[in-house]
């Protein structure tokens with residue numbers, strides 16, 4: 008894989024092309040293994056270690072011509088954060104803080120931010136870029152970053168990477184160019200070219216389905232982010248394949264757009280990108296494997312146009328160098344240039360040098376400005392600093408031309424791929440929304456249980472309790488104060504008239520007073536405590552209120568999410584339904600096309616057969632004509648010979664003249680026949696040619712994507728045919744046309760020969776052979792009798808035709824009658840079946856074994872065509888075809904009563920009387936069925952009917968007396 012896919016990207020780095028390698032696939036399918044981002048113990052498996060080896064060997068080979076600088080960065084995108092895997096100070100070792108082994112960011116350290124500069128360059132603000140000078144150093148970076156990666160255990164992978172990891176190698180190179188003027192000293196930068204290229208090696212987190220990975224809680228949350236990230240990848244892929252979207256920008260449905268931005272930059276930017284799709288060989292993962300491959304197939308079709316990342320100044324200088332070299336070459340080629348020319352060239356060189364120097368100065372100034380700005384930004388610890396440890400030239404990166412152009416072409420995805428992608432997207436979306444819902448439910452549960460703690464206390468009662476308590480204290484305080492006041496006045500009075508007794512009283516009161524004072528201060532404290540408690544209560548009320556609000560907002564979020572899920576599911580269902588409808592329509596069309604194809608095939612075959620029969624007949628007639636013409640030639644010779652022997656044998660002459668006349672007449676008839684066939688065939692060919700040209704026109708319209716003109720005869724039908732059917736019809740028509748043409752050509756040649764001979768014959772005189780009046784009279788006599796014969800035959804034919812027409816009429820009438828009768832009998836049968844079904848149902852419900860019989864007996868009443876036991880009646884089949892003679896007789900009986908033959912009335916026998924005629928046409932009905940192309944759908948019924956009628960009559964014959972009686 009490295010040799011085939013990644014080695015060319017490493018080569019490209021040295022020419023200044025950015026590159027990206029993405030590993031994508033289901034969890035546990037081997038992405039980390041393939042990329043080598045699980046690098047441990049110096050293991051050399053994985054693409055990244057191989058990239059490093061190849062990079063360093065190439066650098067070693069080129070070190071004479073170029074100077075190199077290498078930097079690496081290693082970041083991971085975990086949930087919503089970008090973490091720097093190489094910044095040891097920002098990472099603290101965590102064993103189980105969040106369920107991951109690996110390191111977690113140190114608090115206070117700002118997370119890395121993905122930034123987009125004004126010229127659209129994506130930078131990682133604050134990420135560590137380690138400058139490396141040896142393979143060992145780079146390996147150490149990979150190892151250190153790999154160890155810091157967040158991994159967790161799922162059902163499908165013990166050490167599943169829970170993040171997207173990007174290992175980036177930046178290669179800067181300074182190419183030494185030959186000095187422009189040998190021996191002349193020029194600023195070093197004039198003879199250098201600066202190139203910078205980046206290689207992103209991305210190990211994406213595995214796509215996963217929560218159920219299968221057995222993840223819950225934390226893993227669920229991670230799953231949401233991972234799926235979001237992959238969804239973003241999907242969006243990038245589809246957007247990059249769609250020119251409109253590419254221009255408008257990628258739609259990122261979630262907040263987590265960082266990965267999208269990074270991917271967009273690497274996939275859609277000036278990067279050569281390779282996507283490795285890791286798949287699992289286990290059949291249980293077949294669905295994911297297929298989805299992964301289909302995604303990979305979509306990604307494969309994206310074409311971007313990478314451009315060399317050249318410093319614009321270097322570019323300009325390169326152009327100038329080329330110009331100078333060209334001028335130098337021109338100068339040398341001219342050999343002895345004139346002093347004027349040398350002067351002009353020298354001036355031009357001087358001007359170019361001055362321009363070069365100016366540009367170089369500008370370049371230096373710019374580079375130093377960049378480095379100053381950079382240093383300031385780094386010093387101020389502002390996280391907006393995009394790059395940490397770079398030389399002067401690194402600043403140039405911001406000037407790199409990123410006006411990349413995506414390839415215009417993205418080969419159109421097949422329907423299937425779109426469908427699978429859509430389903431995949433739907434599953435991911437539903438999965439992540441499911442997980443979000445789960446999260447919300449959990450939060451809601453927590454909040455509600457917190458709320459319960461508050462809810463356990465009856466706040467109003469508490470408030471009243473506290474209020475009452477305070478009031479009581481207040482009352483008590485007041486009473487104590489009153490008591491104190493009373494005591495005070497008493498003490499004052501006692502002080503006024505003081506004696507030994509009063510002194511004692513005074514002391515007692517003073518003591519009492521002190522007690523009361525103490526009591527008052529106690530009460531005051533108690534009251535303050537109560538007030539404090541009341542305040543706390545108010546605070547907790549506020550907290551409960553806030554909690555309630557939070558619960559409300561979570562509930563609202565939940566409703567919104569459920570609504571979104573429902574909407575999404577509905578949209579998907581609608582899309583799926585319309586897709587299925589489309590498929591059904593396609594299948595229907597397919598079946599219809601198949602049917603039409605068969606129909607057309609049959610039509611083609613039938614027409615071809617008819618045409619072949621016709622052409623065979625025509626060929627026979629033509630052949631006969633040819634033979635007759637040949638025979639005439641020889642008979643003409645005979646006649647000329649005969650002419651010499653004229654008169655020697657009158658009998659022979661008369662016979663030969665008659666033969667000659669017969670022959671002439673036969674030729675005439677045959678010419679007529681061939682001409683008739685010729686005309687018919689011409690009409691057929693014209694019709695074929697017309698249909699052919701119409702089909703070809705339609706085909707032409709279709710190939711141009713136009714619809715044929717409306718309203719034109721036959722266009723609608725021809726354009727409704729499928730292209731294949733049309734092609735088949737065209738080829739069949741062409742072959743028929745060629746058969747027809749051949750036949751026409753053959754007939755035309757015989758006809759023209761016949762006409763030619765006829766003309767020659769007429770000019771010579773038809774009757775030259777008649778040398779005497781006797782010959783003429785004899786021939787006239789022969790002609791008269793043959794004409795009379797022909798006319799008689801004609802008359803007989805006319806008669807036969809008329810008779811046949813009459814028969815036909817009768818038959819049509821009979822058929823109509825029989826058809827009507829059939830319909831009636833069918834109707835009867837239907838109503839009878841219904842009645843029996845009802846009876847069966849009733850008998851079943853009444854549980855009476857006799858009810859069926861009773862009903863059947865009833866049913867065989869006046870409507871019954873034959874008097875059979877009820878059970879047999881059930882087996883009665885309609886129509887005369889399968890019936891017995893008795894049934895046929897019953898058919899003839901229009902009242903449908905079972906009447907013996909002997910009791911038939913006149914009217915009834917009129918039908919029987921037709922049997923004689925039936926006998927006659929029975930003999931020929933097969934013939935006329937063919938002759939008149941009988942279109943009756945079931946002629947076999949007719950013949951059976953005839954058979955039964957005949958049998959009826961045969962049965963009736965032994966009883967002539969009965970018939971006579973009736974008459």
Ligand SMILES: Nc1ncnc2c1ncn2[C@@H]1O[C@H](COP(=O)(O)OP(=O)(O)OP(=O)(O)O)[C@@H](O)[C@H]1O
Nearest residue numbers: 033034035036037038039040164166167168212213
């Ligand atoms: N080609 C292989 N040969 C041998 N072992 C392999 C191969 N590919 C993967 N493995 C092993 O399969 C396990 C899972 O692989 P890995 O962790 O690379 O899958 P992953 O696709 O990165 O999964 P996640 O998406 O969950 O991170 C590891 O133990 C790895 O060593």
